[in-house]
Amino acid sequence: MPPGPDRSVGASAAAWAVHALTASGAVFGFLALEAAFRGDTPGTFLWLGIALVIDGIDGPLARALSIERATPNIDGAALDLVVDYLTYVVAPVAWMLSAGIWPTAIAAPLAAFVLVTSLYTFARRDMKADSADFRGFPAVWNLIAAAFAATAAAPWTAAAVTAVLGALTFTNLKVVHPVRVRMLRPVTLTALAAWMAASGMLIARPDWNTDAMRALWWITSAYLIGLCLWRSAMLARDEKRGA
Numbered sequence: 001m002p003p004g005p006d007r008s009v010g011a012s013a014a015a016w017a018v019h020a021l022t023a024s025g026a027v028f029g030f031l032a033l034e035a036a037f038r039g040d041t042p043g044t045f046l047w048l049g050i051a052l053v054i055d056g057i058d059g060p061l062a063r064a065l066s067i068e069r070a071t072p073n074i075d076g077a078a079l080d081l082v083v084d085y086l087t088y089v090v091a092p093v094a095w096m097l098s099a100g101i102w103p104t105a106i107a108a109p110l111a112a113f114v115l116v117t118s119l120y121t122f123a124r125r126d127m128k129a130d131s132a133d134f135r136g137f138p139a140v141w142n143l144i145a146a147a148f149a150a151t152a153a154a155p156w157t158a159a160a161v162t163a164v165l166g167a168l169t170f171t172n173l174k175v176v177h178p179v180r181v182r183m184l185r186p187v188t189l190t191a192l193a194a195w196m197a198a199s200g201m202l203i204a205r206p207d208w209n210t211d212a213m214r215a216l217w218w219i220t221s222a223y224l225i226g227l228c229l230w231r232s233a234m235l236a237r238d239e240k241r242g243a
Helices: 009-037 041-065 076-098 104-123 141-151 155-168 185-204 211-242
Strands: none
Touching (some): 009 076, 041 076, 041 141, 076 104, 104 155, 141 155, 141 211
């Protein structure tokens, strides 16, 4: 039988603090949205970066503190999804439109495509596999937008990447959850942190666009993409054997 609710004052205060931390992501998402409409690219990704860090730490805190026992009437997972849709999808799409990332003729349809396909990610009941990997492209458009900004992607290249990733939303591609997947977790978290740092520097300080910085960005990108492809193949093989 699962443990009953924890009604202690300390547990309740800790649980509400974690919920408040999660909810603060909406504020940073709004700040990113406002910066995107102003054409402030560094500001957009500064706020999105803060929101991403919050999203990375609130889950482990929630699990460590068992906050569902202290606040049984608050669905922390639902709260997280609402905030994530703003910070992972809406604000990045606003920036991509404002910054002219896509060809003008198809920018509006691509924005609609991203907004709608991303809803499937957040609505699907099997979003995460038993291995803790995401199924399909997990609507991390904040990271994709940052990649477009860091590499100064050509509009038609950005459009093609957007179309492919949106289509991958509906597949069983496995995308590593850097916190929940234990295999190579220290390496993956380090690579993700290095990728974020390199992206931030390439976006905020174009004068630091050196060979070393670009190499760091591409090496960490290759690791993260390669890990997802490798795990997809490995898990598909295991599922086939178990069938």
